[in-house]
Amino acid sequence: MIEIIGYLASFCCIVAFFxxxxxxxxxxQTRDISIGLLVLFLIGNSLWILYAIPQNLTPVWITNxxxxxQVLLLLILKIKFK
Amino acid sequence: MIEIIGYLASFCCIVAFFxxxxxxxxxxQTRDISIGLLVLFLIGNSLWILYAIPQNLTPVWITNxxxxxQVLLLLILKIKFK
Numbered sequence: 689m690i691e692i693i694g695y696l697a698s699f700c701c702i703v704a705f706f707x708x709x710x711x712x713x714x715x716x717q718t719r720d721i722s723i724g725l726l727v728l729f730l731i732g733n734s735l736w737i738l739y740a741i742p743q744n745l746t747p748v749w750i751t752n753x754x755x756x757x758q759v760l761l762l763l764i765l766k767i768k769f770k
Numbered sequence: 771m772i773e774i775i776g777y778l779a780s781f782c783c784i785v786a787f788f789x790x791x792x793x794x795x796x797x798x799q800t801r802d803i804s805i806g807l808l809v810l811f812l813i814g815n816s817l818w819i820l821y822a823i824p825q826n827l828t829p830v831w832i833t834n835x836x837x838x839x840q841v842l843l844l845l846i847l848k849i850k851f852k
Binding site: 690693694696697698699700701703704705706707708710711712715717718719720721722723724725728729731732733735736738739742743745747748 | 776781783789790801805811821825829
């Protein structure tokens, strides 16, 4: 049961970034998104992966890896569309 | 050691939202932030709290509770400054 909640939570957080990435790709506007959010989130995601793997918290590290890739893409787009 | 990494990860994710909240409060501009991101993230955060509490994953639920409150504030500001 807890594992199912974990995977549902994981799914929500992973798909949460899809509308943001699509919005940025469509509008090419990133002015209102804070670069500080993206950089700190990248560091946080990396640390969560290091926290979750040794404890076999699969939903936690899968989520953070998927979110990390999308946040990295947003950061690249933020710099590109400046 | 793992616990320390967890708290560092938690700290990064919690403070990650400060620059975004401050930016929105200062500029009153939220156009480039996706409402889908905020809504899905709120659901995800709530589910992570339900996942982490029974397993005593303290850094996980503390982070999600703190992030949830900031994402909720961003959602309110997004609707208010529309």
